[in-house]
Amino acid sequence: xxxxxxxxxAVEVLDRILAGAxxxxxxxxxxxxxxxxxxxxRAAVRDLVFDALRCRRSFGALGGGETxxxxxxxxxxxxxxxxxxxxxxxxxxxxxxxxxxQGAERPLxxxxxxxxxxxxxPRLRASLGDTFAPVMEALRHRAPxxxxxxxxxxxxxxxxxxxxxxxxxxxxxxxSRTALEVTENARKIQNSSAYLEGLVxxxxxxxxxxxxxxxxxxxxxxxxxxxxxxxxxxxIGALCDxxxxxxxxxxxxxxxxxxxxxxxxxxxxxxATSDVAGAAPxxxxxxxxxxxxxxxxxxxxxxxxxxxxxxxxxxxxxxxxILDRTADFVRDGGILAYxxxxxxAEENVEQVRAFLARRSRFRLEKELRLTPLEGGDGFYxxxxxx
Numbered sequence: 001x002x003x004x005x006x007x008x009x010a011v012e013v014l015d016r017i018l019a020g021a022x023x024x025x026x027x028x029x030x031x032x033x034x035x036x037x038x039x040x041x042r043a044a045v046r047d048l049v050f051d052a053l054r055c056r057r058s059f060g061a062l063g064g065g066e067t068x069x070x071x072x073x074x075x076x077x078x079x080x081x082x083x084x085x086x087x088x089x090x091x092x093x094x095x096x097x098x099x100x101x102q103g104a105e106r107p108l109x110x111x112x113x114x115x116x117x118x119x120x121x122p123r124l125r126a127s128l129g130d131t132f133a134p135v136m137e138a139l140r141h142r143a144p145x146x147x148x149x150x151x152x153x154x155x156x157x158x159x160x161x162x163x164x165x166x167x168x169x170x171x172x173x174x175x176s177r178t179a180l181e182v183t184e185n186a187r188k189i190q191n192s193s194a195y196l197e198g199l200v201x202x203x204x205x206x207x208x209x210x211x212x213x214x215x216x217x218x219x220x221x222x223x224x225x226x227x228x229x230x231x232x233x234x235x236i237g238a239l240c241d242x243x244x245x246x247x248x249x250x251x252x253x254x255x256x257x258x259x260x261x262x263x264x265x266x267x268x269x270x271x272a273t274s275d276v277a278g279a280a281p282x283x284x285x286x287x288x289x290x291x292x293x294x295x296x297x298x299x300x301x302x303x304x305x306x307x308x309x310x311x312x313x314x315x316x317x318x319x320x321x322i323l324d325r326t327a328d329f330v331r332d333g334g335i336l337a338y339x340x341x342x343x344x345a346e347e348n349v350e351q352v353r354a355f356l357a358r359r360s361r362f363r364l365e366k367e368l369r370l371t372p373l374e375g376g377d378g379f380y381x382x383x384x385x386x
Contacts, residue, residue: 001041004086004093007072009034009041010048011094014068023053023302043187047142051075053301055140057115062103069094073101115140119309124294127345131371135343138372143298145182146173146376147189148203150238152265156180162194175376176208178238198263203231204296206376210288210339211235213368213381216242220283223247223276225326230257230268232288232339237266244268247276281331289319291340291347295371295378316346323355327362327386336362336384341377348380355384362386 001009009030016026027049031042052059052071055078060066063074072094076083087094087101107113111121114136125132147170149159156172160180163170169184180200182189194200211232218241224233227246237244246268248254254270261268271279292315297304323338330336338355340347348369356362366383370376 001037001044002091002093004088004091006041006044006048007086008092008094009037009045010052011068011072013045013049014052014071017049017053017302018066018068023049048072048075050142050301053305054142054298055115056301056305057112057117058108058140061108061112062106064101064103069101073097074103077103115304117304117307120294120307123344123346127343127348128371131373134373135371135378139298139304141298143204143296143372143377144375145186145189146203146205146208147180147182147200148176148208148235148238149178149180149200150198150234150264151178152238153197154199159194159199162199163192166192166194168192168194173205173375175205175370175374176212178212178235179203179205179208179376181205181375196263198265201231201234201260201264203235204299204377206295206370206374206379207231207341208235209370209376210368210379210381211239213366213383214284214286214337215335215365215383216240216284218242221245221281223271223279223282223285223326223329225276225285225287225329226289226322227257228253228288230254230260232286233257233268234260234264234266236286237261237268238264245271245279245282247271247273249273276329280329282329282334283331284335284337285326285329286337286339287322287326288339288341289322291315291319291342292344293341294343295341295380298372299377312344312346316351319347319351320354323351324358327355327359330386332386334386335365336386338382338384340380342380343371343378348382352382352384 013026013030017023059071059074062077063070087097089095116136149156167185170180170182173179173181220242222242223245225247227233227248233246293303362384365385368381370379
């Protein structure tokens with residue numbers, strides 16, 4: 001595909017997303033209908049689409065509107081690329097520019113330039129303080145790709161060497177002793193022998209830091225209550241010998257966990273909602289609760305624009321309910337670990353403060369707050385001793 005044809009494809013995919021289709025689905029459907037597109041073309045179109053979604057507000061302003069065409073055009077202008085040769089109308093390139101493609105003058109208003117929804121700005125400013133602008137700027141850019149070294153199977157040095165032998169360059173990251181940042185050939189990872197043999201797993205470095213902050217020792221009975229795909233479950237099991245239990249309100253999210261656990265050399269018992277109370281008490285319960293995902297918006301940029309005050313209120317209720325429910329699963333003297341990938345104080349410190357006011361049995365033992373400025377996603381962790 002020519003550069004212009006790639007732009008046209010991105011316009012088409014973005015229009016589908018703006019009409020309501022999930023981004024991954026829209027990209028998959030386009031790829032299936034475009035057999036002529038090679039792997040490089042698919043990767044380039046994907047990058048164009050996700051860059052536009054991360055910067056939807058600013059690109060739309062620069063490109064004359066939040067349409068597929070406007071976002072692609074705005075992306076070129078943002079990068080300092082002259083769009084005229086690419087919007088030529090020749091072959092499969094987008095149609096030439098017209099008066100309707102006139103973008104806004106620079107400098108853009110602050111919240112537009114930072115791609116921050118107006119209604120969220122006061123909350124994010126209050127939560128982030130002086131780091132508001134740099135954090136929002138960081139969320140406009142692609143997230144690094146991180147791997148977690150499975151210390152049960154290999155060492156960090158050996159994992160780096162194995163990956164390098166397959167053309168994948170990595171380097172250690174300060175957020176976690178098990179974290180490797182991928183610097184070259186990230187798209188080769190899932191077909192590499194190091195990945196297929198369970199030596200490494202894809203996992204954000206901040207997520208790994210959350211697990212390392214937990215008071216883990218051999219012999220614990222551990223419940224990952226909102227396990228999802230089981231990334232933190234497996235990370236816990238790779239650090240110490242514990243009895244691992246995983247639960248999720250939607251068991252379908254855990255469908256890949258048995259295969260992942262086998263690859264990692266771990267045993268994980270999945271527990272249905274109706275059986276959790278009977279399996280309690282646990283020494284440690286991790287509640288990585290549903291949240292805004294604001295700390296990981298550069299990975300899931302659609303979520304930033306779909307988020308609403310009504311959804312925040314719903315999430316705050318769900319988080320409170322999960323805290324109260326999981327507290328009953330913790331043995332006396334045990335740990336309830338509350339985690340989010342949110343930057344909002346309402347979902348983090350304020351939620352924990354309200355819980356401690358309701359449950360005098362628990363006390364705050366440790367907190368961890370991370371933003372993308374540390375390199376990984378934004379995360380919050382409260383370690384609560386019962």
